[in-house]
Amino acid sequence: SSLESSSQVEPGADKKSTGYETLMMTLEDGITKIVFNRPTKKNAINTKMYDEIMRALKAASKDDSSLTVLTGNGDYYSSGNDLTNFTDIPPGGVEEKAKNSAILLREFVDCFIDFPKPLIAAVNGPAVGISVTLLGLFDAVFASDRATFHTPFSHLGQTPEGCSSYTFPKIMGPAKATEMLVFGKKLTAREACTNGLVTEVFPDSTFQKEVWTRLKAFAKLPPNAMRISKEVMRNSEKEKLHAVNAEECSVLQGRWLSDECLNAVSNFLSRKARL
Amino acid sequence: SSLESSSQVEPGADKKSTGYETLMMTLEDGITKIVFNRPTKKNAINTKMYDEIMRALKAASKDDSSLTVLTGNGDYYSSGNDLTNFTDIPPGGVEEKAKNSAILLREFVDCFIDFPKPLIAAVNGPAVGISVTLLGLFDAVFASDRATFHTPFSHLGQTPEGCSSYTFPKIMGPAKATEMLVFGKKLTAREACTNGLVTEVFPDSTFQKEVWTRLKAFAKLPPNAMRISKEVMRNSEKEKLHAVNAEECSVLQGRWLSDECLNAVSNFLSRKARL
């Protein structure tokens, strides 16, 4: 089907990109909207979705939009890395799996570091793991009061990614960053806003309306001024962010082969299988 | 008149510096007070005032005061860059104007980066543009609850200055900094305090009394300890701040010649002329 071809566009559907299995993507009113679209999987990010998000960001960076918005379809924003990714072991074994995963993760996060236009998250519901950590690389984060922010890395024997080991302490200080990234505290939207991770919180009942009213107003501002403002704000730490990303991925590659991680993920998957 | 001579001092007026057209400057109780004094223009900063603020800061850095305070006369703290600056085009045309403005701006902001004593803003009313962005280079910011903080750069086709592209994300995180610097959100004093830009907010009715009570108490502390504490806190990022300032000014020089900016400023000035 056309969903499996990578860039076919239906005649007359110039505002909607097809060719994505795990995403919906539209361009309207100067805004490119990328929607995580695996609602029955709580928008967990599997390998396919990592690839498609990268492809979508690359397309958005070159299209006519002024702003790019990421959001989730259904109850969740995103439940983070799909842990079934861990079960798909290649012929080279777990070492090769860990190496490939680290390469993919690094490339994925680099796309967010380098994204040239204002990048906005509309966090419609719970966010977990990498969907939380990446928010430190966004330019604005609007959250429903139904959203939560949870990074249980230690619980899974893992360590922070998405540059959060650098961005979170910078945004909220180490005392709050450690609570999230090391001790796995789940934050409410209000707490995440107080900590500086979230720009503004809205009641869930008016979330979509209020966010899109704001976004449409922003999209009418001079696009070059916005793009260049972001560039000036971000450029001075881009090199640092790429180095942090490389280091985080290298550390995680080791973690994924550790007993702590293998046991924790295996327990998680068997608990899930029993449900 | 004596206002136009640059350093004459009236006999017996040793506490009050004359020689400023756009400022008032006094030294009392160990505190040098520099007052933006174009109240009928909402203390907009024209070329003369840029020059005089630099001169006043250089004088304050060498005088006997322990602390230097900036504040505004009248309803406004400062409405920022006087946009009529844009209408005064030299023989070399807009390119020369943009170049000269970038040089002036860079030199102006450098004075704040290098100011050696604790520098305090008493924000008595609305602050706009560069009068807001510079606050990231101050050591303390006291605000009336009548103050607002507004940086509508994108609206004018422009980009952040005053090192705010660096200081604002550092102070409040990118999610809040972008809201101000890219999307032009106007903050209340309370919001600016929550974001870390403002030290403390006071009811307007007691603002002057409470702020000056505090300032006079601070001015009795050992002056070298305060000056050296500031030095230790600021020195490690001074080089970075100068680089950021240079980059911001260079980017703005390009912006001032862009259609986005020229159209936006021209619209602003003609709306203003119609009022």
Next chain:
Amino acid sequence: SSLESSSQVEPGADKKSTGYETLMMTLEDGITKIVFNRPTKKNAINTKMYDEIMRALKAASKDDSSLTVLTGNGDYYSSGNDLTNFTDIPPGGVEEKAKNSAILLREFVDCFIDFPKPLIAAVNGPAVGISVTLLGLFDAVFASDRATFHTPFSHLGQTPEGCSSYTFPKIMGPAKATEMLVFGKKLTAREACTNGLVTEVFPDSTFQKEVWTRLKAFAKLPPNAMRISKEVMRNSEKEKLHAVNAEECSVLQGRWLSDECLNAVSNFLSRKARL
């Protein structure tokens, strides 16, 4: 007595380290607890205690614990540097005293910068001076609502240490950091939490219970994941922190010989003697 020998352990007391005069140290439930134990001196840190804290941290870094917790015995967390340290002048005079103190301080703060496991403060009561500034190097800070945070450096003719000249502006922005470090504002636990210095505040009546419930839960998480997470979060600024520490100590060495400092400390000690 056994208190003066450095590492003797009583038979059957394998969880409790003896050999400390100014501290209590235990290892239980995977948590090493280091308790400031000069309650009649408000846990002021004298030279002996500086040495013992370093020794305790070195032991904790190598023991079987996952987490290390610092707290105070009695009403205070710690009243900071014991100012009677200033009265113990060696044969080489005040210059030698200042030099030795700077060397000790630098070595002491380096132990906190380099501590490899999650380091948590349980701030049971008022904290003053270096016991406050060091909190910027902790990974989590839990505070009783009876705790206060006070750094009256300028009042004593001194300047910030413990890397606070770098960590405090990073955590809370210069407007709030200067208020504490230069103007000596005493913060409530709630204010310190809003500023990002404190992770969470608890009512004093339930402080111990709630904090230790949390800590025991954290201590069950995979220890390597926690240790490596901290490493990733801290490593990228470790070099910077050591440089800041060296600079702060060098500046303080000069301060300790200044009239401002000698007069202020002498006044403090004579006021205290009169009480």
